Amino acid sequence: MQVALDQHTVSLENYLAHLFAELLLDGHQFAVWRKPNSQFLQILIDKTGKVKRISPQIEELIPGFIIHPFVDQKDRKAYFLEATEYFKIDLLAADKLPVPDIKTNFKTAEEAKELIQSYFLKNTKAEFNSRKDFECSKEEFINLVKMGIKAIEERQLNKIVPAKLKKISLNEHFDLIKSIKSLLDSYPNAFINFFHLPEVGTWIGASPEVLIQTKGDQFYTMSLAGTQKAQGDNPLKNAAWTQKEIEEQALVSRYIVDCFKKIRLREYEEIGPKTVVAGNLLHLRSDFKVNMKATNFPQLGSVMLELLHPTSAVCGMPRQEAFDFLNENEKFDRSLFAGFIGPVNIEGETSIYVNLRTAQITEGAALLYAGAGVTSDSDPEKEWEETEMKCEIIGRHLNLKN
């Protein structure tokens, strides 16, 4: 028997537990996210029951959530969740929120959480094949980096971003709602996201990288690259960058400027690079802004989306050669990792992020993905350590003991 949940007495965690359990039971597709430095948790539910694929002409789309894999599909289409229901929760006032009532089948939040846990430990439909969940050993990854360095020395490539897949078991401590809450608390300046499409997969992440953003007349993108561990009380002050990292990030900036050049867009603002924090890591970032009205480029969002993806922060340069190198030499399927995800035309804004620092939740396991930017000065051992740190950003929030 269903009862109405009293939204005035329920905590955020318990509200989400009931909501997620009901959505899973009903087989709905949904996405939940919090933008960097925002106080709102945004929730979008697609109750159409259909997996939709669309061309990413974002200016023409109805409000929704877009999901595009790393590899371009033959038809260049992305998955799209339609916002048949959308609302947001003010995280600063989460206990007295006017959130929609839920009719729940569960007597307690614990019961709802048990359903969620058993759904993901036993029931996910995501199909496996040997390429999809091929776990990369340290030796294999280091070999891949060495091959990348060789291709750069032989001038076939300028930069390459090899990635790895790491599989961790989910155990009796896996509590999805607690994991999401933990990501929200730990990474205030990341794009925290969770999305579930029963036919496609379930992912959880904390991305530091905007691919494109449009709001009103403003267009924004960034070049993010170069990684080091954040250290000490004031990590920004302690950061020192080597020539390798400076060059690695400059190549991403150059890639963006080359895209602007291709469409003869000359009036853009470039700020940076500056050091930014992403979880326990630091990166170098430059910001790029364009006034779409002043430059007469109302479709700049879609145009740049097509030109930028996959950027040289996740693929390499030149783009096609780097893509072919990865396709040939990486032994696993990147799937949605290093693709793009995000809300489209929600409250007049589109914010699409690169799907990084992310995990795919599959039957009883999480697949963690991470890549590292390789230039001729790369140290393969260090690149491996970097991917380990990147995997930990999500990995450490999955099997949380109380």
Ligand SMILES: C=C(O[C@H]1C=CC=C(C(=O)O)[C@@H]1O)C(=O)O
């Ligand atoms: C490819 C990833 O990060 C990119 C974004 C920032 C810094 C990066 C780097 O230092 O290699 C990568 O280019 C990843 O997180 O898996």
